Amino acid sequence: MSIHKQKTFRALAVVLLAMGAAMPAAQADNDSGKYGGENRGKPLQPAQTNAKFQQECSTCHIAYSPGLLPAESWRKVMAGLDKHFGSDASLDAQDNKEITAFLVNNASNRWSAPTAPLRISEAAWFKREHDGREINPEVWKNPKVKSPANCAACHTQAERGDFSERNIKMPR
Amino acid sequence: MFRELHVLGLALATVAGLMAQPAFAETSNEILASIQKEAAGTPGLQEFSSAHGESFFKVKHANEWSCASCHTENPAAPGKHAKTGKAIQPLAPSANAERFTNPKKVAKWFKRNCNDVLNRICTPQEKGDVLAYLLTVKK
Numbered sequence: 312m313s314i315h316k317q318k319t320f321r322a323l324a325v326v327l328l329a330m331g332a333a334m335p336a337a338q339a340d341n342d343s344g345k346y347g348g349e350n351r352g353k354p355l356q357p358a359q360t361n362a363k364f365q366q367e368c369s370t371c372h373i374a375y376s377p378g379l380l381p382a383e384s385w386r387k388v389m390a391g392l393d394k395h396f397g398s399d400a401s402l403d404a405q406d407n408k409e410i411t412a413f414l415v416n417n418a419s420n421r422w423s424a425p426t427a428p429l430r431i432s433e434a435a436w437f438k439r440e441h442d443g444r445e446i447n448p449e450v451w452k453n454p455k456v457k458s459p460a461n462c463a464a465c466h467t468q469a470e471r472g473d474f475s476e477r478n479i480k481m482p483r
Numbered sequence: 484m485f486r487e488l489h490v491l492g493l494a495l496a497t498v499a500g501l502m503a504q505p506a507f508a509e510t511s512n513e514i515l516a517s518i519q520k521e522a523a524g525t526p527g528l529q530e531f532s533s534a535h536g537e538s539f540f541k542v543k544h545a546n547e548w549s550c551a552s553c554h555t556e557n558p559a560a561p562g563k564h565a566k567t568g569k570a571i572q573p574l575a576p577s578a579n580a581e582r583f584t585n586p587k588k589v590a591k592w593f594k595r596n597c598n599d600v601l602n603r604i605c606t607p608q609e610k611g612d613v614l615a616y617l618l619t620v621k622k
Contacts, residue, residue: 371569397566399598402591457568 348424349435352378356472361413363406369470371400373463375431376472377417383427385414391429432459455482511576511583515614522607529608536616539609545602550613558620575620583614 354376368374377385389411393401402410428434432441439445441459450456455464462469468478509517515531522528540550540558553571554562559578562571573579583589597605605613 371564371567393598399595401595401598403587460567 344423345421346435346439348422349426349428350419350421350423351380351434351436352419352421354378354472354474356470357417361410364410364413367402367406367410371398372460373470375462377414378419378472379431380419380434381422381427382415382418384429385411385418387427388429389414396430430460450481453482508584509586511614511618514583514586514589515611515618517586518607518611518614522611525607527608531608531611531615533612533616533619536612536614540613540616544600546600548600550596550600558617559622575617575622577618577620577622583617 355378356374356376365374380388388395389407392407393399401407424435431437437459450465451459453464457464462474465479465481466474467480468474519531540554541556543549548565552565554574558575559573561573563569564571572581574582576582593605593610597603597609
């Protein structure tokens, strides 16, 4: 191999290496930019759950997976429990602190937008996955569904944080 | 060695679990007595009345819900949350022995539900009247 050829080869190798290194970063960017950056994290309930979270957050609705919202959303929800979507759901200071920490530590890790909605159903990923093309609008009128907050009406494993397609069963 | 540690760990976890249980399980009459204590000395205090408690339970106050909106007109029957539809176990101790045995839970729900129904917290008189009523409800 001539010196010239060797140089070209090296330059090519450097370029290829650089591309290789840059690729995952570019993909990660695309991923975090999905749904305009309002993307949920891993929705499965964390393996290490929190007893207070399970107990308190499932009294009136399912204990929504922390990964469905970004940390800032959970901070806001937990700071406003005395006016929680039309009901007083306040906790004592100690329980509030413990549950807030659990939610924040397990919040969505794919949320890059500077937004922090209070409702899971306001997130861009939610709207996209539940729009008119995905779901017949009639489904929402079914009294068994009642509200978009009622995940378990169709997502049979919602309590576990499993929202996979194969576990969807629309009520009749 | 490992097994011993394991057993020790289990034992510790069990003790911790027991300690996490409501530390002051009481009877509904003890809860009533503690409301009595809370009420003592408030101006215009009357003896707790189950009749007052019953009407307080069934009428609407500041908001669109009464206690009965979710707990039904019969507190010995299961209820249903007026908004979410969530099932609610009977409230009367005669029908549900767990009710009014955990002071922390009692305080939590009086605060929440009084805010939802009256837009304010309840007075000790009101809480005493309601519990006096609930204790008279037969299964």
